[in-house]
Amino acid sequence: MSSLDTRGATAPSDQTVSSPSNGLTAESTVGDSLQSRNDPGTQLSSRTINQNQGTQREGNNTSNTENNDDQPCQSCGAFPAKFQCSACQSVRYCSQECQAEDWGIHYRECAEILAAMKQEEEQGRQRSDEERQDVEGGNSGSRDRIRSRLPPSGGNVLGEEAENVRAVANQPRRRPREPRRRPQLTPEQRAAYEEAERIADMKFYMLQIYKIIKPVVVCICLSILWVKISMAGSDYRPTQSSYTVYRESPTSTPSQNFLGSLANAGIIIGQIVVVTIIIVILFKRGHIKVLIGFFMIVVAMLLGFMGYILILNLIQVLRIPLDYLTMSFALWNFAVTGLLSVFWKGPMWLQQVYLTIMSSLMAFSLTGLAEWTTWMLLALLVVWDLIAVLCPFGPLKILVESSRNQNQEVPALLYTVNAVWFMASPPNSVLDREANRVKELNETMGASFERDSNTSSSTVYSGGHSRAAGREGGASISSSHTSGPDPMFNIGSSRISRTSSTIALVPNTAAAPGDSNNFEMRERTRSGGSSTSPLIGLNDSAGNGAGSVPRQPPSARQRGDERDVGSRNQAQDEHEEDGDDDDDGGLKLGLGDFVFYSVLIARAAMFDWVTTMCCTVAVLTGMNATIFLLAIYQKALPALPISICFGMLFYFATRFALVPFLAAIGPSQVFI
Amino acid sequence: MAKTIEKMSAVKILTISKKLFFGGFCLLPFLWVYNILYIWPVRNRSDLNPKVRQYLLMSGIMAAVLFVIFAAWFGVFVNHRLQWGETGDLLTVVLVKGV
Numbered sequence: 001m002s003s004l005d006t007r008g009a010t011a012p013s014d015q016t017v018s019s020p021s022n023g024l025t026a027e028s029t030v031g032d033s034l035q036s037r038n039d040p041g042t043q044l045s046s047r048t049i050n051q052n053q054g055t056q057r058e059g060n061n062t063s064n065t066e067n068n069d070d071q072p073c074q075s076c077g078a079f080p081a082k083f084q085c086s087a088c089q090s091v092r093y094c095s096q097e098c099q100a101e102d103w104g105i106h107y108r109e110c111a112e113i114l115a116a117m118k119q120e121e122e123q124g125r126q127r128s129d130e131e132r133q134d135v136e137g138g139n140s141g142s143r144d145r146i147r148s149r150l151p152p153s154g155g156n157v158l159g160e161e162a163e164n165v166r167a168v169a170n171q172p173r174r175r176p177r178e179p180r181r182r183p184q185l186t187p188e189q190r191a192a193y194e195e196a197e198r199i200a201d202m203k204f205y206m207l208q209i210y211k212i213i214k215p216v217v218v219c220i221c222l223s224i225l226w227v228k229i230s231m232a233g234s235d236y237r238p239t240q241s242s243y244t245v246y247r248e249s250p251t252s253t254p255s256q257n258f259l260g261s262l263a264n265a266g267i268i269i270g271q272i273v274v275v276t277i278i279i280v281i282l283f284k285r286g287h288i289k290v291l292i293g294f295f296m297i298v299v300a301m302l303l304g305f306m307g308y309i310l311i312l313n314l315i316q317v318l319r320i321p322l323d324y325l326t327m328s329f330a331l332w333n334f335a336v337t338g339l340l341s342v343f344w345k346g347p348m349w350l351q352q353v354y355l356t357i358m359s360s361l362m363a364f365s366l367t368g369l370a371e372w373t374t375w376m377l378l379a380l381l382v383v384w385d386l387i388a389v390l391c392p393f394g395p396l397k398i399l400v401e402s403s404r405n406q407n408q409e410v411p412a413l414l415y416t417v418n419a420v421w422f423m424a425s426p427p428n429s430v431l432d433r434e435a436n437r438v439k440e441l442n443e444t445m446g447a448s449f450e451r452d453s454n455t456s457s458s459t460v461y462s463g464g465h466s467r468a469a470g471r472e473g474g475a476s477i478s479s480s481h482t483s484g485p486d487p488m489f490n491i492g493s494s495r496i497s498r499t500s501s502t503i504a505l506v507p508n509t510a511a512a513p514g515d516s517n518n519f520e521m522r523e524r525t526r527s528g529g530s531s532t533s534p535l536i537g538l539n540d541s542a543g544n545g546a547g548s549v550p551r552q553p554p555s556a557r558q559r560g561d562e563r564d565v566g567s568r569n570q571a572q573d574e575h576e577e578d579g580d581d582d583d584d585g586g587l588k589l590g591l592g593d594f595v596f597y598s599v600l601i602a603r604a605a606m607f608d609w610v611t612t613m614c615c616t617v618a619v620l621t622g623m624n625a626t627i628f629l630l631a632i633y634q635k636a637l638p639a640l641p642i643s644i645c646f647g648m649l650f651y652f653a654t655r656f657a658l659v660p661f662l663a664a665i666g667p668s669q670v671f672i
Numbered sequence: 673m674a675k676t677i678e679k680m681s682a683v684k685i686l687t688i689s690k691k692l693f694f695g696g697f698c699l700l701p702f703l704w705v706y707n708i709l710y711i712w713p714v715r716n717r718s719d720l721n722p723k724v725r726q727y728l729l730m731s732g733i734m735a736a737v738l739f740v741i742f743a744a745w746f747g748v749f750v751n752h753r754l755q756w757g758e759t760g761d762l763l764t765v766v767l768v769k770g771v
Contacts, residue, residue: 095679316766323749323763326742333702340706345688347710348676 088113205631209624212589215356216597216623220616222360223598226310227367227605233317248370261372269380273395276388280395284402292343299342299358303335306361359591363598367606374603378644381596385638400636589623593639597623600647610662611654618650619643677710682719685711689727696731701738704731 084092090113093099185193245267246260282291308331315322338354340346369377388394597619604615622643630637677685692707708731715725753760761767 312766319768321750321753321768322765323746323753324765325763326746326749327765329699329742333700336700337702337706340703345677345710346706350706350709 088117201631205627209627212623212627213620215352216589216594216620217616219356219360219363219594220598220601220619222357223363223367223602224605224612226313226360226364227602229317230313230364231606233313246373248372257372258376261370261376264369264373265376265380268377269384272381273384276395280399280402283399284406286406296339296343300335300339302358302361303338303354304331306365307331307334310361310364355591356594359594360598362595363602366595366599367602371603374599375648378596378600378648382641382644385640389636389638397636589639593643596640597643597647600644600651604647604651607651607655608659610659611651614650614654614658615647618646622646677714680714682717682721682724685714686721686724689724693727693731696734701735704735704738707731708735 084090088109090109246264248257248260252260279291279294308327311322311327311331314320337350338358341351341354366374388396391397600619601612601615604611620643622645623639625642625646626637626639629642680688689707689711692703692710696703696707708728711724711728714720715728749760749763753764756763
């Protein structure tokens, strides 16, 4: 419903992007939709287009067809080519400038493609006419109402734009397309389609694994380096943490050690739990700024103080004469630059470097814990991680859910491979209010659509720039995987402090604003996509600011519909209904997980190299297994358990079996 | 923010560059380096204010100067800390053993 308005509201922006081909836009809109109805031959693409209609109908338009996977910008060849020629949809551009540049070349083929489309349209017209009749009426009333509420930008629709709007306005009439379409899909086609989708899924996750492994390995290596350098000094004594109540001594019995370390680890876990809960509460209450301030302090402390401790260790071991002047100067620079790059703007690689260094610093500072305490802590963390992420009332689960419900990103330090963002969307009270109003209007649409319309309308109102209409928008599944030079992993380093430990490998709850990458996972994983778009809508408003170039429209609905058409019968519906935490976007791996992987391996590094290497392999394998499970279950999963269990298993197996074995066969020169 | 420097408007780039350049005067030469690294990919954009390039140039020069100053200071410190006696020890973070 609201879709129309969406289209209307955004028509101006639409036009800006598609300016060269404006005259053709309206035509093609009709053409596509008609065309889609009657060529089952090109199953995939036609379905996507249909999707468009469905999407527009429900308000959440967007689009993009699937067939232009990772197509570069036609003009400059750059990769995030997020705009399409609105007329023919066959070429993509990264910006308006590029499109304008290319128009001189493109207009000819554009005309050809449109001519071909028209032919198909002719054939399709009869059939669609029948359809139209049964659905005629009903929608127009509320449509008009909504349109009257549109911001003035929607009002000055001129010339082609008006046509554009009209063309789109026709779309809701075709509503009952879905039931009719379904029989058209033969079982084989459906199976093939699902299969293709599953394959795309798996490929996507494989890519993610590659992307995530690099920073994790770097972080682990840094931790090993710090530990090894520190250990090289003969007098290295790990500084005992101040909040340990029990100190291990060589003479104490295992049971003493066990209970004592349990107490120590319990204290640390208690801190983690408390801080996590505080964060969840703050987030639910909407005190985003408090949270950001908290994280800034944490980062500053980490960079400054832990950096200081590390430097002390290094200069002591390496015997570098260093004066206070130089050191404070260097630390000051290091910390301020880090803060800026993480919280403000900066080159992406620098942010990534900083976040990796930060987690390795954190891991290094935790090597001060005594051995029993470390293992106990890791074991308890596994349990806590499971509880927090999987239990119905686990704080992290609540965090993920409320971030979805509140249309807000979790303000957390996120290490993304494509961009580090630290962005909390402002509490868009105005938007919400307006969204609610529209929601009321939309109630006629039926409960199932309420949410979507709500969200989509918030998108509309967020400045009328979120590209409402179908085609320029979202990227197709495959194209978005690869479209950027960047992967979409967010390694959420939320709570670098102790809480960080607990953040799970959760699906990205907060898509980076205007980043197509983040949509696609949710597109694929959602069926009804009940709550996908809100995030994007807000992101759009928050990220692009007022009046900037409209970026991605939420393409989630579209895919959701696609699913509905294609594979409604699947368990996907369950996801929708319990609104559980299936993916909202890319993956997030808590930096806390980074830290504790590194802690485990740093502890192993204090023993010997064989153990270190075994543990590294084990932890990385565990991480892969977790991502694999994520691909299967598509819901928030704790990242620590598998990795840590593997790591601990390998640590003890290596330490008590492999190393003695090697020590025995080494001297006797046995070669196996 | 996910917005990369390539997608920013020229005005925005100018503000960023300016902020970083003046921020650098709080004894933060890293910010100057940061400035250069950050703006570098778009330095040749046609719509860019020529001032941005000036800021970059100045940043580079200032960073180099400050780096030279500190390198010189560190050299002096390392070579003379023993002669300075008390003062030298006071300045040293961790007294180096065996020297």
